Amino acid sequence: MIEVYSWATPNGHKVHIMLEECGLPYRVHAVDIGAGEQFAPEFLAISPNNKIPAIVDHDGPEGQPISLFESGAILLYLAAKTGRFIP
Numbered sequence: 001m002i003e004v005y006s007w008a009t010p011n012g013h014k015v016h017i018m019l020e021e022c023g024l025p026y027r028v029h030a031v032d033i034g035a036g037e038q039f040a041p042e043f044l045a046i047s048p049n050n051k052i053p054a055i056v057d058h059d060g061p062e063g064q065p066i067s068l069f070e071s072g073a074i075l076l077y078l079a080a081k082t083g084r085f086i087p
C-alpha cells in the first residue's frame with residue numbers, strides 16, 4: 001500500500017493520475033496547504049520542503065519502506081516500480 005500525502009493541485013494530480021494508471025493500491029491523506037498543514041512535524045518528516053505531493057511506499061526497494069517527495073521523483077519511482085510509462 002502506498003500512502004499519498006496530497007491536495008487538489010496540478011502537482012498533486014500528477015501523482016494521483018499515475019497511481020490510477022499504474023493500478024497501484026494507495027490511500028490518500030489530505031494535506032490542506034491553505035490551512036498550513038504542510039508545516040506539521042509529521043508531514044515534514046516525509047516531505048522536508050513542506051510541499052505536496054509526497055508518498056510513503058511500505059513495499060519499497062528490497063521490501064523496505066521508502067518516503068519520497070517532489071512530483072517528478074515520485075513519477076519516476078512509480079514508473080520504475082511498475083515498468084510503465086518509461087522506456
Ligand SMILES: N[C@@H](CCC(=O)N[C@@H](CS)C(=O)NCC(=O)O)C(=O)O
Nearest residue numbers: 009011033050051052053070071072
Ligand atoms: N517541485 C515540486 C513543487 C510542489 C509544490 O509546489 N507544491 C505546492 C502545491 S502545488 C505546495 O505544496 N505548496 C505549499 C507550500 O509551499 O507551503 C513538485 O513538483 O513536487
